[in-house]
Amino acid sequence: xxxxxxxxxxxxxxxxxxxxxxxxxxxxxxxxxxxxxxxxxxxxxxxxxxxxxxxxxxxxxxxxxxxxxxxxxxxxxxxxxxxxxxxxxxxxxxxxxxxxxxxxxxxxxxxxxxxxxxxxxxxxxxxxxxxxxxxxxxxxxxxxxxxxxxxxxxxxxxxxxxxxxxxxxxxxxxxxxxxxxxxxxxxxxxxxxxxxxxxxxxxxxxxxxxxxxxxxxxxxxxxxxxxxxxxxxxxxxxxxxxxxxxxxxxxxxxxxxxxxxxxxxxxxxxxxxxxxxxxxxxxxxxxxxxxxxxxxxxxxxxxxxxxxxxxxxxxxxxxxxxxxxxxxxxxxxxxxxxxxxxxxxxxxxxxxxxxxxxxxxxxxxxxxxxxxxxxxxxxxxxxxxxxxxxxxxxxxxxxxxxxxxxxxxxxxxxxxxxxxxxxxxxxxxxxxxxx
Amino acid sequence: xxxxxxxxxxxxxxxxxxxxxxxxxxxxxxxxxxxxxxxxxxxxxxxxxxxxxxxxxxxxxxxxxxxxxxxxxxxxxxxxxxxxxxxxxxxxxxxxxxxxxxxxxxxxxxxxxxxxxxxxxxxxxxxxxxxxxxxxxxxxxxxxxxxxxxxxxxxxxxxxxxxxxxxxxxxxxxxxxxxxxxxxxxxxxxxxxxxxxxxxxxxxxxxxxxxxxxxxxxxxxxxxxxxxxxxxxxxxxxxxxxxxxxxxxxxxxxxxxxxxxxxxxxxxxxxxxxxxxxxxxxxxxxxxxxxxxxxxxxxxxxxxxxxxxx
Numbered sequence: 001x002x003x004x005x006x007x008x009x010x011x012x013x014x015x016x017x018x019x020x021x022x023x024x025x026x027x028x029x030x031x032x033x034x035x036x037x038x039x040x041x042x043x044x045x046x047x048x049x050x051x052x053x054x055x056x057x058x059x060x061x062x063x064x065x066x067x068x069x070x071x072x073x074x075x076x077x078x079x080x081x082x083x084x085x086x087x088x089x090x091x092x093x094x095x096x097x098x099x100x101x102x103x104x105x106x107x108x109x110x111x112x113x114x115x116x117x118x119x120x121x122x123x124x125x126x127x128x129x130x131x132x133x134x135x136x137x138x139x140x141x142x143x144x145x146x147x148x149x150x151x152x153x154x155x156x157x158x159x160x161x162x163x164x165x166x167x168x169x170x171x172x173x174x175x176x177x178x179x180x181x182x183x184x185x186x187x188x189x190x191x192x193x194x195x196x197x198x199x200x201x202x203x204x205x206x207x208x209x210x211x212x213x214x215x216x217x218x219x220x221x222x223x224x225x226x227x228x229x230x231x232x233x234x235x236x237x238x239x240x241x242x243x244x245x246x247x248x249x250x251x252x253x254x255x256x257x258x259x260x261x262x263x264x265x266x267x268x269x270x271x272x273x274x275x276x277x278x279x280x281x282x283x284x285x286x287x288x289x290x291x292x293x294x295x296x297x298x299x300x301x302x303x304x305x306x307x308x309x310x311x312x313x314x315x316x317x318x319x320x321x322x323x324x325x326x327x328x329x330x331x332x333x334x335x336x337x338x339x340x341x342x343x344x345x346x347x348x349x350x351x352x353x354x355x356x357x358x359x360x361x362x363x364x365x366x367x368x369x370x371x372x373x374x375x376x377x378x379x380x381x382x383x384x385x386x387x388x389x390x391x392x393x394x395x396x397x398x399x400x401x402x403x404x405x406x407x408x409x410x411x412x413x414x415x416x417x418x419x420x421x422x423x424x425x426x427x428x429x430x431x432x433x434x435x
Numbered sequence: 436x437x438x439x440x441x442x443x444x445x446x447x448x449x450x451x452x453x454x455x456x457x458x459x460x461x462x463x464x465x466x467x468x469x470x471x472x473x474x475x476x477x478x479x480x481x482x483x484x485x486x487x488x489x490x491x492x493x494x495x496x497x498x499x500x501x502x503x504x505x506x507x508x509x510x511x512x513x514x515x516x517x518x519x520x521x522x523x524x525x526x527x528x529x530x531x532x533x534x535x536x537x538x539x540x541x542x543x544x545x546x547x548x549x550x551x552x553x554x555x556x557x558x559x560x561x562x563x564x565x566x567x568x569x570x571x572x573x574x575x576x577x578x579x580x581x582x583x584x585x586x587x588x589x590x591x592x593x594x595x596x597x598x599x600x601x602x603x604x605x606x607x608x609x610x611x612x613x614x615x616x617x618x619x620x621x622x623x624x625x626x627x628x629x630x631x632x633x634x635x636x637x638x639x640x641x642x643x644x645x646x647x648x649x650x651x652x653x654x655x656x657x658x659x660x661x662x663x664x665x666x667x668x669x670x671x672x673x674x675x676x677x678x679x680x681x682x683x684x685x686x687x688x689x690x691x692x693x694x695x696x697x698x699x700x701x702x703x704x705x706x707x708x709x710x711x712x713x714x715x716x717x718x719x720x721x722x723x724x725x726x727x728x729x730x731x732x733x734x735x736x737x738x739x740x741x742x743x744x745x
Contacts, residue, residue, distance in 0.1 A: 240569065
């Protein structure tokens with residue numbers, strides 16, 4: 001029992017801030033605000049995500065003395081996965097030397113995008129957020145690196161096509177999308193509908209209200225429709241309930257594919273054996289069998305300098321993804337330092353670093369993450385990068401990658417992005433940049 | 436015109452496949468039972484003190500958290516259940532000692548506000564003690580399904596139905612056949628009159644909060660077995676509210692019948708009308724259904740008609 005929970009909570013709060021964050025950025029430190037949700041219904045997902053970022057920053061300081069000799073400092077602000085609180089966090093912390101934020105919520109991202117330009121703060125949304133913000137001509141301050149929901153949706157259809165024996169075999173197939181009834185959950189609908197018209201499969205849309213504790217009616221409809229495949233776009237308890245209900249009605253687990261936010265240990269472990277065979281998208285490897293992650297364990301946790309109780313999350317899917325956020329930010333910072341010949345980078349320089357992010361296979365290997373992710377390369381017009389997606393499968397104990405990297409249907413997704421971004425630009429009187 | 440009729444009759448048309456129609460009905464009724472389990476806790480406290488306990492949903496979570504936590508520590512299930520019951524009784528004593536006794540004769544809104552504070556405290560306290568991770572709760576309730584006549588029925592929901600029946604029977608006996616039960620009813624009818632005949636109000640409150648805590652444990656166990664124990668479990672109280680509106684705040688049979696009507700109604704609506712209007716209508720439909728009943732019976736199906744002299 002965590003009877004020492006209160007102490008732990010306080011200790012976590014202090015440790016998570018690493019070096020106590022200054023009220024304003026010191027001349028020799030780089031400041032990062034972290035929007036976290038360590039409390040509330042989505043805390044089981046929020047904790048490993050936040051720890052992944054904080055642990056990597058902590059590691060960089062301990063192992064390398066920071067980035068280019070500049071120590072990293074960070075400060076957590078609890079959003080509870082609540083958009084209003086997220087905006088409050090942003091307003092409170094943006095003046096402290098913030099150059100980039102990780103909103104960790106599609107709802108918060110939508111609210112922050114209009115402010116990014118005037119505040120000179122980049123918004124880095126790794127695997128979530130507003131997909132059409134990938135068009136850097138309209139959204140110069142927003143980065144959806146390394147892939148988006150629309151890319152993922154198209155990659156899922158490609159995967160399903162391959163499983164069925166070819167894309168031509170999708171005609172007449174039934175695919176159901178069970179989605180969180182929110183901006184996040186609705187993101188893939190447009191892509192899936194377009195592909196349904198193009199490829200001839202029948203798409204059934206089933207919304208589930210927050211928090212998704214009760215889904216009986218949804219799964220009764222699955223019983224009636226008998227889809228060939230189910231795509232799950234859930235978050236938090238919605239995922240566990242969906243997996244359990246799927247088992248209850250006898251739906252084959254290996255024909256159910258979750259979005260990458262429905263594919264963490266937190267989604268499958270509580271359901272016991274029910275989740276065996278369940279698949280989910282991802283854009284990075286699972287597990288801790290990488291030199292960098294092993295070193296983080298050694299340098300941060302074995303040395304007793306980690307977040308109390310945080311070692312159990314190291315190597316989990318959401319922790320790994322949090323680490324990816326931190327790597328993108330520090331690599332962008334490193335590139336900006338080199339380009340502008342500065343130590344501490346400002347908002348515009350950080351934005352340049354993100355826009356010119358180029359993590360090659362060799363660089364991933366140098367970082368100690370060989371084979372962990374595909375190379376990532378942003379451009380002025382394309383803030384998404386390449387966008388390849390993997391499929392992972394739960395074997396009852398761990399996630400295993402069961403596909404090669406699947407390239408999204410860029411020929412479908414990119415025009416959708418550009419069209420949607422152009423509409424946003426028109427509505428908001430934005431003149432797109434020339435790239 | 437045909438399409439309009441097709442829409443209106445959608446919940447009925449699902450019976451074109453009678454097996455599927457029956458599945459919707461059975462699932463709806465059994466889901467309703469799960470709501471009733473939560474609603475019962477509200478009813479018990481309201482009956483005895485006229486207090487709407489905003490913390491009841493969190494109480495469900497807190498009970499389930501303790502049970503899952505104890506089982507997670509390797510404590511045998513029967514002992515873990517007993518320990519959790521002990522905690523719920525202790526909690527009732529603490530609530531009476533720290534809150535209720537100081538609020539005797541206060542306005543109902545004051546009592547209600549106190550339970551809001553209690554809800555926030557209890558939620559944070561549970562999180563501090565047991566952490567935020569989702570916990571698996573396995574108390575041996577059979578999982579899986581069986582299919583008589585091609586109609587799929589879940590063991591878990593059937594178990595919930597049986598447990599609810601046993602619980603209601605037990606509560607009915609407790610309220611009607613025991614001395615304490617009669618005292619509880621006396622307090623519910625009139626605090627002052629009950630005090631004047633020597634009934635100890637504080638003891639009664641402890642008993643009723645303890646019983647409500649045990650009912651919360653039953654509800655939390657059923658819901659926890661279904662979805663794991665996590666903090667969104669407290670939001671299940673929102674599912675109990677339309678049940679209370681419909682069944683009446685002070686009727687145990689009302690909580691059960693209300694639950695069945697809400698469960699059945701929302702499932703028929705979601706499966707029938709949902710596909711026409713984008714889905715996810717069951718939550719608000721439950722409230723609409725309850726409000727329709729409210730128009731005709733403001734006190735709820737089984738609530739007592741309020742007659743006040745002016």
